[in-house]
Amino acid sequence: MSQSYNRGLIEDFSRWREFEAGMWAWIFHKFTGWVLIGYLFTHIAVLSTAIPASGAETAVLQAGNDVYTQTIVSLEGLLLVRILEVGLLAVAVFHMLNGARLLLVDLGVGLESQDKSFYASLILTGAITVASVPTFIAGAF
Amino acid sequence: MAQRYSSFDKGGRMWLLQRVTAAFLLVVLAFHFFLLHFVHHADEVSFLMSAGRMETLSYYSLMVLFLLTATFHGVNGVYNALVNQGLTGTKRTVIKWTLVAASVVLVLQGIRTANAWAGIPLY
Numbered sequence: 001m002s003q004s005y006n007r008g009l010i011e012d013f014s015r016w017r018e019f020e021a022g023m024w025a026w027i028f029h030k031f032t033g034w035v036l037i038g039y040l041f042t043h044i045a046v047l048s049t050a051i052p053a054s055g056a057e058t059a060v061l062q063a064g065n066d067v068y069t070q071t072i073v074s075l076e077g078l079l080l081v082r083i084l085e086v087g088l089l090a091v092a093v094f095h096m097l098n099g100a101r102l103l104l105v106d107l108g109v110g111l112e113s114q115d116k117s118f119y120a121s122l123i124l125t126g127a128i129t130v131a132s133v134p135t136f137i138a139g140a141f
Numbered sequence: 142m143a144q145r146y147s148s149f150d151k152g153g154r155m156w157l158l159q160r161v162t163a164a165f166l167l168v169v170l171a172f173h174f175f176l177l178h179f180v181h182h183a184d185e186v187s188f189l190m191s192a193g194r195m196e197t198l199s200y201y202s203l204m205v206l207f208l209l210t211a212t213f214h215g216v217n218g219v220y221n222a223l224v225n226q227g228l229t230g231t232k233r234t235v236i237k238w239t240l241v242a243a244s245v246v247l248v249l250q251g252i253r254t255a256n257a258w259a260g261i262p263l264y
Contacts, residue, residue, distance in 0.1 A: 030222055037215030041243075044208075044251045051264055053188045054257040061188050068188045076184035085183065089174065096170060099163050106160060132178075139184050 021115040025098055032095040039088060046071065082140045089136065090129040097121040155217060162214040169207045188258075195258035208251040216244045 019027075053061070053068035060066050064073070075081045101117045104110050110117055177183065181190070194200050220240055228236060253264035 033215070033218045033222070037219055040211055040215055041247060044247055044254065047254050048250055050188060050191065050254050051257045054192075054260075054264075056188075064187050066188050068191075069186065072186045073184065076186070085178075089178075092170060092174065096167055100167060103160060103163060135179055135182070138182060 021118045025101075025114075025118045025121075028094060029098050029102070032091045032098075035088075035091045036095060046075070077140075079140050082137050086129065086133055086136045089132055090125060093128050094121060094125040097124055159214060159217055159221075162210040165210050166207075166214055169203065169210075173207065192258040192260070195255055196260060201255060201259050204255055205252060208248060208255075212244050212247050212251075216240045 047068075049068040049071045053066035056066040061069075064070070098118065098121045101110075101114075101121055104117075105114060177186075195204065220237060223236060224233065256262075256264040
C-alpha cells in the first residue's frame with residue numbers, strides 16, 4: 001500500500017544540517033532540472049537566428065558571415081560563455097546520472113544502496129566535468 | 142511493506158511518460174553533447190555544417206523528437222515541482238496552461254529553426 005511521506009518543508013533551510021543523502025539528491029535534481037529547462041528556452045532562442053540566416057546568399061553562408069554563424073562564433077569567443085558551458089555540462093551530467101539512479105530505484109533496483117549511488121553520481125559528475133574542461137575551453141584564449 | 146516516497150500518482154500516464162522520456166533523453170542528450178562538443182567543437186559551428194546535419198532525415202527526426210521529449214520532460218518536471226510545493230486551485234490551473242502555451246511556442250520555434258536548416262519551406 002502506498003502512503004504519503006512528510007518530508008517537511010524544503011524552504012525551511014535551517015534544517016539543512018538534518019538533510020540526508022536522499023534529500024540532497026532531491027534538491028540537486030530539482031535545481032539542475034530548473035537550470036536545464038531554462039537553458040532549453042535560451043538555446044532555442046539563440047538557435048533561432050538560423051531562420052533569418054537561411055535567407056542569406058550562398059557566398060555569405062560559405063564565408064560564415066550570416067547572422068547564425070556570427071552569433072555562435074561571437075558567443076563562443078567569450079570566456080564567460082565557455083565557463084558557463086562547463087557549468088551546463090556539470091548540471092546536465094548530474095541530472096542524467098541521478099536520473100538514471102531514480103529510474104533504477106523506480107524499477108526496484110539498488111534500493112539498499114541509494115545513498116552510495118547518489119555519492120557515485122556526484123563523484124562521476126565531478127570526474128566527467130573536470131575531464132571535459134580542456135575540450136570546452138579549447139580556443140577560448 | 143514497501144513504502145512509496147514519490148509524489149507522482151503511481152500508474153498515472155504522466156508519471157510513466159516522465160520516465161519514458163527520461164530514458165530516451167539519457168541517450169540522446171549524451172549523443173548531443175558528444176557530437177556537438179567533442180566530435181565537432183562549439184566554436185567551429187557554422188550554418189552550413191548545421192544545415193548539412195539537419196538535411197539528413199534521420200538526424201532531423203531525431204532532433205525533433207529530442208525537442209518534443211525535452212520540452213515535455215522539462216515543463217512537466219517544473220509543473221510537478223510546483224505542485225510538490227503546494228500549488229493548488231486557480232493558480233495551479235493558470236500555471237498549467239501557461240506552461241502548456243510556453244511549450245507550444247518552444248516546440249514551434251524549434252521546428253521552424255530545424256526547417257530553416259533542413260531547407261523545408263515551413264518556417
